[in-house]
Amino acid sequence: MGQPLSFSYAQLTALPSIERNxxxxxxxxxxxxxxxKGISLQNILQQANFDRTASRVAFEEKGGxxxxxxxxxxxxxxxxxxxxxxxxxxxxxxxxxLRVVAEDYYGAEWVKYVSRVRVDKG
Numbered sequence: 001m002g003q004p005l006s007f008s009y010a011q012l013t014a015l016p017s018i019e020r021n022x023x024x025x026x027x028x029x030x031x032x033x034x035x036x037k038g039i040s041l042q043n044i045l046q047q048a049n050f051d052r053t054a055s056r057v058a059f060e061e062k063g064g065x066x067x068x069x070x071x072x073x074x075x076x077x078x079x080x081x082x083x084x085x086x087x088x089x090x091x092x093x094x095x096x097x098l099r100v101v102a103e104d105y106y107g108a109e110w111v112k113y114v115s116r117v118r119v120d121k122g
Contacts, residue, residue: 002119005048009083009097015039018080026107036101038082041117042075050119059100060116067109068120069102078103081114 018040024032041057057079058068073079082101083090090096095112102110 002048002050005044007044012039012081012098013083015043018077020077020080020101020103022101022103024101024107024110029107034085035087036080036082037084037087038080038098038101040077040080042077044117045075045119048119051121054119054121056120058118058120059111059114060118061111061113062115063113065111067100067102067111069105071119073102079105081117 016039017037019035019037021033022036024034045057054071056068057071057074058066059081060066069079079100079102081098083096083098085091085094090099095110095114098114100109100111100114
């Protein structure tokens with residue numbers, strides 16, 4: 001079940017957007033409250049005909065780092081892909097073109113430079 005999808009940056013930024021005020025916390029380093037804009041994955045997962053028995057969504061970056069989140073957090077918009085912060089394009093050092101925004105998760109779990117999204121059963 002499910003089918004791979006591929007999107008260009010222009011196609012992603014043309015999708016309906018989501019904007020949320022989310023606090024990014026890196027314990028002992030910094031905290032930053034930002035207005036993040038990006039895309040909810042709910043519609044994309046539906047387009048891909050994702051496996052409804054899946055429990056997690058994994059995000060991978062080109063460098064090999066990955067993190068996964070409960071599918072409920074992704075479908076609710078608590079976890080989404082951002083391409084802007086505070087009204088400006090996401091800076092390169094913070095993950096341009098796409099980074100995970102994960103409300104209630106520490107910043108170390110927010111994958112930068114997202115290159116692949118995968119739905120997992122376990």
